[in-house]
Amino acid sequence: MSKSSGSSPSPTPAVPDMAQMMAQMAQMIAAAQIIQQSNLQAISVPPLPLFASSDTVPACESLYSSFPNVKEKHILDITRHDFRPYGLHKLDFWVQSKADASDGSLETLDKSQGSVKDYPSLDSLLIPLSTYFSILISYALMGGKPKVGCALALRSHSYIASLMEMAKEFQWSYVLEYHVQYMNIRCQEMKQGNYLGWGPIDAQLHTWVTAHPKPASSAFPSSSKWSSRGNVSKQMCHDWNDGKCSDPCPGGQIHGCCNCHTKDHTWKDLKCPGPKAHS
Numbered sequence: 001m002s003k004s005s006g007s008s009p010s011p012t013p014a015v016p017d018m019a020q021m022m023a024q025m026a027q028m029i030a031a032a033q034i035i036q037q038s039n040l041q042a043i044s045v046p047p048l049p050l051f052a053s054s055d056t057v058p059a060c061e062s063l064y065s066s067f068p069n070v071k072e073k074h075i076l077d078i079t080r081h082d083f084r085p086y087g088l089h090k091l092d093f094w095v096q097s098k099a100d101a102s103d104g105s106l107e108t109l110d111k112s113q114g115s116v117k118d119y120p121s122l123d124s125l126l127i128p129l130s131t132y133f134s135i136l137i138s139y140a141l142m143g144g145k146p147k148v149g150c151a152l153a154l155r156s157h158s159y160i161a162s163l164m165e166m167a168k169e170f171q172w173s174y175v176l177e178y179h180v181q182y183m184n185i186r187c188q189e190m191k192q193g194n195y196l197g198w199g200p201i202d203a204q205l206h207t208w209v210t211a212h213p214k215p216a217s218s219a220f221p222s223s224s225k226w227s228s229r230g231n232v233s234k235q236m237c238h239d240w241n242d243g244k245c246s247d248p249c250p251g252g253q254i255h256g257c258c259n260c261h262t263k264d265h266t267w268k269d270l271k272c273p274g275p276k277a278h279s
Contacts, residue, residue, distance in 0.1 A: 063075060067134070070131065079139050081187040081188075088128040088132060089118040089128055092128040122167045133153075237254060
């Protein structure tokens, strides 16, 4: 009979137990790395200072009182998202004042649907569009949605900037049509509660605009413009008056005084009688 030993050796961990231990260690290392990164980020990013203001802002009784120069029905249409893009000129105080100065014109303005003719330039659109956005932002803030109001403020600024950039490069009528289509889409989204569509460029609409660049303007005056300045051979050479031109003049101009048009001296000469009156 064989004798059993007094103490048995420690059992070797099974392979599945070793795998589990390795997995736990990997999780612990990953967690430590996340904590370390978050600590580094907290150290590298300084906290923002508290917003302190000594300004006293009066409480607004209503959205209508905040915009006394805009008719109540227009404000109501804006909050209902029924305000049409071509009607933006009704929010322009200067346009209203001009119409009010003419009999019956203000009533005609209120009833008009608006058209391309009401927006001959970028300024004619941006001025009332800024009022439109101000009403929307105030509507969100007064409605207890400050985050939406802040987002609208940022996105409206981005949208106006994109219109300004497009107006530099492309024909205005197509930029205006881009805005009309863009605003129609945003109004439908806002009726569904989505106010965050403003800002990003609509790729499909933008492609249509980029197909109509502004005509390239010449960097130098044309020959016809130069000829309109008169015959060069009858002009006095300024370089000769400053002692910088060779004789004869390579530019074909007259070597004479620029002041009195006399050929025997320059404009610096003391005997010059002064400027000559000539038609």
